[in-house]
Amino acid sequence: MKLTGAEIFIESLKKEGVEYLFGIPGGAVIDLHDALYKQNDIKFILTRHEQAAVHMADGYARSTGKPGVSLVTSGPGATNTITGLATAYMDSVPIIVFTGQVPTPLIGNDAFQEADIVGMSRPCTKYNFLVKDVNELAKTIKKAFYIATTGRPGPVLIDFPKDIQVAKAEFKYPETIHIRGYNPTYHGNPKQIKKVVKAIVNSKKPLLYVGGGAVISEAHKEIYSLAKKLQIPVFTTLMGIGAFPEDDELSLGMAGMHGTFRANMAIQYCDMLISIGARFDDRVTGKVSEFAPYAKVVHIDIDPTSISKNIEVDYPLVGDAKLVLQDMLPLFDEYSTVDWKEVRKPWLDQINKWKNEHKLAYNKETDEIVPQYVMEKLNELTKSDDPIISTEVGQHQMWVAQFYTFKNPRRLLTSGGLGTMGYGFPAGIGAKFGFDDKQVYVIAGDGSFQMNVQELATIAAYNKPVKIIIMNNGYLGMVRQWQQLFYGRRYANTVLDVQPDFVRLAESYGIKARRISKKGEVAEALKELVDCKKPYLLDVVIAREENVYPMVPAGASLDNMLLT
Amino acid sequence: MKRIYSIIVENESGVLSRVANLFSARGYNVESLSVAPIDEEGLSRMTIVTDGNEQVLEQIGKQLNKLIDVIKVIQFGDEPYVEREMALIKMHTDRNTRAEVLRIVDIFRGKVVDVSHDSYTIEVTGDSTKIDAILSLLEPLGIKELARTGKVAMIREKKR
Numbered sequence: 001m002k003l004t005g006a007e008i009f010i011e012s013l014k015k016e017g018v019e020y021l022f023g024i025p026g027g028a029v030i031d032l033h034d035a036l037y038k039q040n041d042i043k044f045i046l047t048r049h050e051q052a053a054v055h056m057a058d059g060y061a062r063s064t065g066k067p068g069v070s071l072v073t074s075g076p077g078a079t080n081t082i083t084g085l086a087t088a089y090m091d092s093v094p095i096i097v098f099t100g101q102v103p104t105p106l107i108g109n110d111a112f113q114e115a116d117i118v119g120m121s122r123p124c125t126k127y128n129f130l131v132k133d134v135n136e137l138a139k140t141i142k143k144a145f146y147i148a149t150t151g152r153p154g155p156v157l158i159d160f161p162k163d164i165q166v167a168k169a170e171f172k173y174p175e176t177i178h179i180r181g182y183n184p185t186y187h188g189n190p191k192q193i194k195k196v197v198k199a200i201v202n203s204k205k206p207l208l209y210v211g212g213g214a215v216i217s218e219a220h221k222e223i224y225s226l227a228k229k230l231q232i233p234v235f236t237t238l239m240g241i242g243a244f245p246e247d248d249e250l251s252l253g254m255a256g257m258h259g260t261f262r263a264n265m266a267i268q269y270c271d272m273l274i275s276i277g278a279r280f281d282d283r284v285t286g287k288v289s290e291f292a293p294y295a296k297v298v299h300i301d302i303d304p305t306s307i308s309k310n311i312e313v314d315y316p317l318v319g320d321a322k323l324v325l326q327d328m329l330p331l332f333d334e335y336s337t338v339d340w341k342e343v344r345k346p347w348l349d350q351i352n353k354w355k356n357e358h359k360l361a362y363n364k365e366t367d368e369i370v371p372q373y374v375m376e377k378l379n380e381l382t383k384s385d386d387p388i389i390s391t392e393v394g395q396h397q398m399w400v401a402q403f404y405t406f407k408n409p410r411r412l413l414t415s416g417g418l419g420t421m422g423y424g425f426p427a428g429i430g431a432k433f434g435f436d437d438k439q440v441y442v443i444a445g446d447g448s449f450q451m452n453v454q455e456l457a458t459i460a461a462y463n464k465p466v467k468i469i470i471m472n473n474g475y476l477g478m479v480r481q482w483q484q485l486f487y488g489r490r491y492a493n494t495v496l497d498v499q500p501d502f503v504r505l506a507e508s509y510g511i512k513a514r515r516i517s518k519k520g521e522v523a524e525a526l527k528e529l530v531d532c533k534k535p536y537l538l539d540v541v542i543a544r545e546e547n548v549y550p551m552v553p554a555g556a557s558l559d560n561m562l563l564t
Numbered sequence: 565m566k567r568i569y570s571i572i573v574e575n576e577s578g579v580l581s582r583v584a585n586l587f588s589a590r591g592y593n594v595e596s597l598s599v600a601p602i603d604e605e606g607l608s609r610m611t612i613v614t615d616g617n618e619q620v621l622e623q624i625g626k627q628l629n630k631l632i633d634v635i636k637v638i639q640f641g642d643e644p645y646v647e648r649e650m651a652l653i654k655m656h657t658d659r660n661t662r663a664e665v666l667r668i669v670d671i672f673r674g675k676v677v678d679v680s681h682d683s684y685t686i687e688v689t690g691d692s693t694k695i696d697a698i699l700s701l702l703e704p705l706g707i708k709e710l711a712r713t714g715k716v717a718m719i720r721e722k723k724r
Contacts, residue, residue, distance in 0.1 A: 118578065123585055127632050130577075147632065181574060182632045305626040308619070 002168040005134045006035035009098075009165070012141040013042055015173045018069050020045050020060065020433050022053040026073020027113060028100025031165040045433065045462065048454040050077050052426035054084020055452070057095045059427030062413050063388050064434040065218070067094040067149050074100040075113030078159075079120065083420060085155045086124040090417025091239060092216060094153035096144050103163035104132060118159050126154030134167040142174045151184030152303040153216060184302060188319035188327060196274075196298050196315050197331040203272030203296070205347045206232045209255075212239025212416065213277015213301060214321050215409040220244065222325035223276060229332055231344040233351055235263035237278050238401055239416040242409040252351065253360075256284040257552045258398040261358035264550070264558040266351055267292050274298045277321045280310040281417070282554075290557035300324050358550070358563055360402050368543040369519050371396065371471050375403035377522050378441065378469070381530055386411065387439035390428030392448030393419045395477040398548040400443050422451030425468065429455060432464045439467065439530070446472040447496060453505070459535045460509040467529050468537040470502055473544045481547045485562070506537040517541035566595070567621050568613050568640040568647065568717050574633040575601055575608045583610060583634075586627050592616060596649075596714030607635065611716045640717050647717040651695050652677075653686045656706035665705055672698045683708060 003011065009032055013021075022045045025033045036044050047053040050072045057068030072081055078099040088095050102111040118130045127147045129140050144156040200206055208227055214220065214236075220243045227234050227250050234244045235252040244251055255263035267273065273295040278284070280299075285291040288310055298315040299307050307316045317324055362372040383405060390413040391397040397414055406412055413431060415423040428442040449470050459466050471477075476494040483491050506513035512534060516525045522540075529538050550561040573579050580599060587594050595613040602609045614624060621639075628637045640647070655665050665684055669676060674688035688698055692715060699707070 119581070122578070122581060123589055128578075179632060181635045303630070305623065305630050309623060 001170075003171045004031070004035070005137055005160075005165040005167050005169070006031045008134070008137050008169065008171050009141070009160070010035050010039055010042065011171055012138050012173055013069065016141070016145050017066070018042055021069050021071045022047055022056040022060075022430065023071040024048075024050055024053060024073065024077060026075075026077045026100060028074035028077075028102060028162050029071060029160075029165075031162065032071065032098075032100070032160075044071070045458070047426070048457050049452065050080035051083050051422065052452045052455045052458070054081045054095065054097060055087065055420075055423050055426035056430030056433070057097070058084060058088045058093050058423075059390060059413050059430030060434045061088075061093050061095050061430075062091075062427070063410050063431035065410060066434075067096055067145060068430060069096045069098070071098045072100070073113065074102055074117075075115045077113075078115050078117035081157075082120060082124065083422075085121055085157065087415050087418045087420040087423055088155040089124045089126065091212060091415065092153050093155065094148040095155045096148050097155060097157045099157060099159050101130070101159045101161040104161045105163070107161065117157065121157045124155070125157050128157040128159070130159045131161065131164050134164050134169040137164065137169065138171060138173050139177070142177050143179065146177050147179070147182065151182070152213075185304075185318045186302070186320045186323050188300070188317045188324035190327070192315065192317050193324065193328050194331065196317060197328060199296060199298065199315060200230065200232075200272060200274065201332070201335055205270045206230070206272040206274060207266050207270035207295070208232050208234040208244075209267075209273055209275040209278055210234055210236045210240040210243045211276065211278025212237065214240055214243040215277075217277060217302070217321040217323075218409065219276065219322035219325055220409050222322055222329060225329055226325060226332075229329070229340070231340040231348065232274070233266060233348065235259070235266065237281070237284050237416070238414060240278060241401060241412045242406040245407040246405045247407060252355075254401050255558070257286070257554070258402065258548050258550065259284075259552075259558075260360060260402070261550055261561060261563065262351055262354040264552065264561060265354045267295075268557070268559045269350070270295050272296050272298070274300075276300045276325070277302075279306040282310070285310065285558070286552045286560075287555055287557040362546075363543075366543065367519055369517065369522060369540055371399050371540075371542045371546055372403050373519065374469070374471070374522055374526070374540055374542070375399050377526055379404050381526055382439065382441070383407075385439055387441055388413065388428070388431045388435065390414070390424045390431060390440060390442045392424035392444045392451075393421045394445045394448055395473075395481065395546075395548050396443050396445045396471040398478075399471070402548075421448040425449060425452050426455050428466050429459055429464060432466050442466060442468045444468060444470050445477055446470055446474060446499060446502075447476045449502075450500075456506060456509045456511060456537075460511055463534065465532065465534050465536070467532070467535070469529070470537070470539045471542050472499075472502070472539055473542050473546070474499060475544065478548070480545075484545070484547070485551070486553065502537060502539040511535045511537055513537040513539065515539040515541065565617065565621065566613060566615050567624075568611065568715060569624070569628060570638040570640065570717055571610045571612070571628055571634050572602065572636040573608050573610055574635065575606050576633060579608075579633045580610075582631055583612070583628070586624075586631065587614070590623070590627075592620060592624060596712075598714040598716055609716075611714065613715050638719065640719070644720040645717050646720060647691050647715050648689055649692050649695050649715050650687065650689045650713045651699070652711045653688065653699070653702060653707060654709040655684045655686065655702060656708050657682060657684050661705045665702065668698065668701050674698065
């Protein structure tokens with residue numbers, strides 16, 4: 001029997017196990033929505049902006065590990081997805097975005113709501129397609145899911161013209177797919193693995209550098225075994241948070257521009273840096289020429305283009321982090337008689353000294369609400385629930401990274417690569433759709449929150465108990481901090497002196513909300529937020545000019561930290 | 565340092581743009597680029613000449629390999645290879661220069677492929693230094709128009 005393009009679309013998504021589509025309808029996708037209307041397997045989540053729809057698909061994907069899917073219309077609907085695509089591309093998130101397109105005979109004619117989305121999205125997708133023949137549709141969808149979820153994952157866009165949605169074809173979903181130009185390397189070279197093992201065993205001051213790739217490949221157990229077995233201290237990047245339990249004695253927390261003193265010092269003095277699924281981003285390395293000056297560098301990454309891109313690497317190892325470590329771990333058995341605790345003692349003692357020298361700290365003497373305190377309190381209240389925390393971008397994002405103790409992967413959703421303000425709220429909503437039984441806390445700044453504030457309607461409409469905490473300082477705080485420290489306190493265009501009343505705004509959507517401004521109110525207000533069974537917004541008026549420390553000024557080496 | 569990449573790609577719309585974008589997004593320069601289908605159905609060969617330091621060239625090679633539409637990347641460097649380029653050169657000619665132009669074309673084993681009262685169009689093939697050489701000799705005689713194909717290259721077959 002022949003099916004229409006729209007029906008093939010639905011059947012293909014079912015084959016891929018898709019539960020939710022996030023998006024907004026429009027002229028070029030009416031036929032798809034009509035087909036969605038006639039079935040119950042796939043639920044369409046109506047958002048209020050296409051950018052938010054893509055972030056929701058992204059948040060769903062990051063938290064569940066399954067691909068997230070979005071469906072939007074042509075033209076402006078499609079162009080609105082670009083920031084979402086670029087965000088997912090930078091952080092290697094598997095999402096598939098379907099965009100409607102004008103009928104094929106009109107493509108290129110500047111038709112109503114036409115945009116060359118394939119051309120526009122090419123640099124910010126892993127791959128993209130324009131479907132030109134309904135007979136190719138099922139295969140194209142299969143390819144899109146395959147490309148998005150394998151190798152180094154990433155966003156894939158399918159541009160789907162209106163006439164293809166109504167054209168008919170025989171439906172046959174391919175079981176497997178082979179793309180001759182696409183063969184990711186999963187297993188590391190065995191000889192190189194042996195060499196790396198030897199180098200690690202012979203090092204005196206090894207250090208594990210764990211990035212987002214470790215979370216994506218779910219290598220956390222293997223990393224834990226490696227660290228424990230050989231007593232190697234571990235730091236993560238922002239994207240790697242959760243891939244190693246932060247309450248473990250070997251954890252140094254996050255490194256980089258706002259990393260811990262001990263992590264940054266450990267990098268500068270280690271003799272062996274073992275990078276797993278990280279890409280030596282400038283926010284981690286600081287001044288590249290002075291980064292880890294004494295270290296031999298091992299770099300395990302599934303993407304060969306990440307290796308030796310920013311930093312000269314001594315032991316490149318292309319492969320999937322989990323599989324490479326699984327191949328590597330048994331090779332250490334040969335050294336199981338070694339007392340690694342004893343061998344490592346001088347190095348770990350040194351690290352402990354750094355740990356005690358400059359702990360993450362903040363002003364505890366004031367009556368004002370200091371944001372770090374809010375994070376600590378939230379951590380105390382919620383850590384046993386293992387919740388999902390989604391952040392926007394800026395100071396609050398760094399306070400979450402520093403003061404919330406993450407113990408599991410896929411629990412922190414944050415735009416690390418692109419740094420997209422407006423990401424956190426919709427991403428948190430997407431995660432909530434993925435995990436009905438888990439608490440989702442969105443930590444936002446007052447600036448970022450307003451970039452996708454319209455999605456209050458979405459959580460109200462679906463009654464999704466997403467909990468929002470706004471760290472409200474009336475500034476674009478991170479930029480203000482730079483202006484204070486490096487631009488002579490000239491607060492050019494960072495003062496948000498006109499603000500909505502967030503409480504009344506939330507209430508206008510029927511969402512419960514509250515504002516607090518005194519330290520004494522924090523614990524009780526957070527408790528109310530945690531216990532509430534419905535969506536909830538807490539507007540926390542924080543100490544206005546609180547800064548994020550430590551801070552490595554842009555372009556400085558990691559041991560040049562501003563500590564207070 | 566110059567390098568020639570010969571890449572086999574899927575013959576699909578958007579491939580050229582993906583390859584071009586790889587260079588432009590990183591500020592790498594493309595000196596010449598030629599594309600044409602090869603005998604295997606659905607595939608094309610692109611020959612790209614570029615310039616950069618060792619690290620940049622290594623990145624380009626890896627990035628090309630990473631593109632899903634790229635089937636194979638051949639880098640010309642250590643192994644012996646042949647490279648050729650073709651140029652069409654339209655010359656202003658008059659009574660005084662015709663003989664001289666023909667002499668130069670003859671020396672370079674070129675061909676005159678079109679003639680008019682006041683012009684010759686010349687076809688010449690060779691490696692890039694040869695093309696450069698004939699151009700420098702023809703230049704003073706009045707070049708009207710020039711079209712170069714850019715390089716194509718192949719690894720030399722191993723001799724027994």
